[in-house]
Amino acid sequence: MATNKGHSAVRLLWSLLIPAFFLMAMPALTGVGGLRAQESGAAQADPGPPNTLGKRSDAEIWHDLRLGAGGIANPPTGSPEAGSVINSEGWEWAKLRNPEKSPIVHYGAWGLLAILGLLVLFYLIRGPVGHGEDSGRRILRFRLSQRIVHWSVAFVFILMGLTGLSILFGRPFILPLIGKEAHSILLTAAMQAHNLFGPIFALFLLGLFVHFLRGNFPSLVDIKWLLKGGGFFGGHAPAGRYNLGEKAWFWTAVIAGGALSVTGFIMLFPDDLATRNTIHLSELIHAIAALVMIGFSLGHIYLGTIGTRGTLKGMVDGYVDENWARAHHDRWLEEELEKAESGDQARETAEEGA
Amino acid sequence: MTLLELLEGPLWIASASIFVAFAAFRLIVILFTGRREAEARPAGSPFLGALRTILGHFLPWRRLLGNGKAWFVTIAGYSFHIGLFVLLLFAAPHVEFIREKIVNLPWDPIPRWGFILSAQFAFAGLITLWLRRFVDPVVRLISRPDDHVAAGLTFIVMLTGCMALGEQSAFLRGLHLGLVELWLIYFPFSSLMHTFTWPFSRGFTGAMAGRRGTRA
Numbered sequence: 316m317a318t319n320k321g322h323s324a325v326r327l328l329w330s331l332l333i334p335a336f337f338l339m340a341m342p343a344l345t346g347v348g349g350l351r352a353q354e355s356g357a358a359q360a361d362p363g364p365p366n367t368l369g370k371r372s373d374a375e376i377w378h379d380l381r382l383g384a385g386g387i388a389n390p391p392t393g394s395p396e397a398g399s400v401i402n403s404e405g406w407e408w409a410k411l412r413n414p415e416k417s418p419i420v421h422y423g424a425w426g427l428l429a430i431l432g433l434l435v436l437f438y439l440i441r442g443p444v445g446h447g448e449d450s451g452r453r454i455l456r457f458r459l460s461q462r463i464v465h466w467s468v469a470f471v472f473i474l475m476g477l478t479g480l481s482i483l484f485g486r487p488f489i490l491p492l493i494g495k496e497a498h499s500i501l502l503t504a505a506m507q508a509h510n511l512f513g514p515i516f517a518l519f520l521l522g523l524f525v526h527f528l529r530g531n532f533p534s535l536v537d538i539k540w541l542l543k544g545g546g547f548f549g550g551h552a553p554a555g556r557y558n559l560g561e562k563a564w565f566w567t568a569v570i571a572g573g574a575l576s577v578t579g580f581i582m583l584f585p586d587d588l589a590t591r592n593t594i595h596l597s598e599l600i601h602a603i604a605a606l607v608m609i610g611f612s613l614g615h616i617y618l619g620t621i622g623t624r625g626t627l628k629g630m631v632d633g634y635v636d637e638n639w640a641r642a643h644h645d646r647w648l649e650e651e652l653e654k655a656e657s658g659d660q661a662r663e664t665a666e667e668g669a
Numbered sequence: 670m671t672l673l674e675l676l677e678g679p680l681w682i683a684s685a686s687i688f689v690a691f692a693a694f695r696l697i698v699i700l701f702t703g704r705r706e707a708e709a710r711p712a713g714s715p716f717l718g719a720l721r722t723i724l725g726h727f728l729p730w731r732r733l734l735g736n737g738k739a740w741f742v743t744i745a746g747y748s749f750h751i752g753l754f755v756l757l758l759f760a761a762p763h764v765e766f767i768r769e770k771i772v773n774l775p776w777d778p779i780p781r782w783g784f785i786l787s788a789q790f791a792f793a794g795l796i797t798l799w800l801r802r803f804v805d806p807v808v809r810l811i812s813r814p815d816d817h818v819a820a821g822l823t824f825i826v827m828l829t830g831c832m833a834l835g836e837q838s839a840f841l842r843g844l845h846l847g848l849v850e851l852w853l854i855y856f857p858f859s860s861l862m863h864t865f866t867w868p869f870s871r872g873f874t875g876a877m878a879g880r881r882g883t884r885a
């Protein structure tokens with residue numbers, strides 16, 4: 316309540332100050348009233364108070380300013396927004412980003428909580444998905460370079476996620492818990508780390524794209540997998556190297572991660588890369604893409620760790636048990652075994668895994 | 670005395686002294702504890718062998734030039750080390766600190782973008798190299814807890830430094846400094862000593878190989 320009162324007082328003060336400032340500065344800044352004031356001043360013997368508004372109505376002048384009336388010095392000529400004093404779209408953006416009322420913060424928080432809740436529920440009801448006994452025979456699933464790239468992305472993603480969520484949720488959720496002083500420290504730390512690690516994330520993501528593209532294109536077997544509910548509720552769902560869920564994650568990570576990277580760079584270099592509208596749009600896309608990617612990653616992390624037995628091993632050691640592969644990626648296993656039978660693959664496999 | 674004053678005063682002196690004293694002690698031990706003379710007749714020059722290994726190991730082994738792993742280690746290794754040394758010795762806040770506490774460095778600090786970029790190179794290298802210790806079966810086998818502590822401490826020192834980049838908070842500055850001091854204390858007793866010992870270990874291996882008429 317106190318903050319709201321404080322906010323409305325501040326807003327009232329601004330709403331009085333801003334027009335007052337423009338009224339005072341108008342003759343100096345614009346050609347609109349200023350020129351006329353000079354003309355009429357020269358024509359009269361007794362100048363009297365200058366006619367700051369000329370013969371035009373307030374509404375007309377504000378209308379001109381909103382549309383970027385020419386001849387205005389601020390922002391300076393040469394900048395992408397020269398000539399525009401008022402940015403009306405900024406109001407819409409401010410509404411969306413108001414920390415207390417923002418739908419992004421509101422739905423974002425509920426969305427992430429809902430996903431977490433569903434995962435807990437699924438774990439309690441279904442438990443970890445297994446694949447029967449281990450066969451004792453192993454097969455290479457991820458090469459060393461794929462494993463390093465994967466964990467590098469994951470590591471930086473978690474860092475970006477934690478710092479980014481602190482920035483997004485800090486004011487409404489963290490500040491009331493830890494107070495202004497600690498919150499300000501947390502936020503400057505989070506922002507600096509977020510800005511520095513952003514380009515590293517973009518670079519690693521590029522590596523992820525290159526290393527995991529093969530096998531992530533859609534195929535007919537995805538439909539069968541979907542019809543079988545992915546095998547999550549019992550039964551066997553056929554899949555190639557990656558199943559439909561994994562493909563969806565890969566493309567979400569690439570597209571949302573790509574959007575995060577591009578919009579992130581725009582916000583890192585706002586003066587060189589963007590107008591205010593582009594920055595506003597970037598900020599919105601950035602927040603939404605982050606929430607989508609974090610939400611999806613919760614499911615991915617669940618399935619990659621406690622959700623499916625034996626999966627994590629593949630991304631750590633590189634090898635999975637053949638029965639794991641038979642249960643989760645039977646088509647891929649068949650292909651690999653065929654290749655191995657046809658000769659050199661087994662040798663190559665053993666060497667690559669080392 | 671506030672905690673920050675303690676960190677900037679007595680604790681800084683204490684940790685820096687431990688670092689200097691024990692690192693010097695280890696180097697002296699390495700250099701002056703004699704080894705038993707090799708008795709076999711030398712088949713080649715130990716000196717040339719040492720020189721070749723000290724310089725040659727800056728590049729991947731020729732037989733591994735086609736190997737992606739060798740390139741990864743080389744590029745990530747340089748990225749981390751060069752990034753770290755640039756930011757350590759040329760970033761404005763460090764130059765200022767070193768000038769105030771240790772020695773009047775004769776060079777000007779690099780611009781801020783250079784600082785950030787070198788930190789990014791350092792982080793990218795350190796993260797990939799450290800993660801490799803977990804997922805490469807061979808490197809995992811030869812990694813000791815000390816290697817992980819050394820990498821982890823270095824990472825956390827760099828991370829807190831990066832978090833303090835806003836230069837707005839005494840707490841963050843103190844956190845970074847405190848961890849630097851912990852790092853300094855850990856340094857002489859750990860694999861971080863390779864900062865100083867690498868020429869000796871390379872030289873020794875190279876000299877032994879040179880003496881036998883082989884290459885290290």
Ligand code: HEM
Nearest residue numbers: 468469472527557561562564565568616619626627629630
């Ligand atoms: C702590 C976090 C994470 C854990 C525990 C984890 C775990 C795993 C595991 C075990 C696999 C192997 C799945 C299989 O064998 O099919 C995997 C695959 C994969 N992960 Fe992660 N992961 C994490 C974070 C991430 C992040 C942040 C990204 C991307 C931004 C990512 C992208 C991928 C991709 C692309 C694959 C290959 C399968 C596919 O194309 O969907 N992972 N992950």
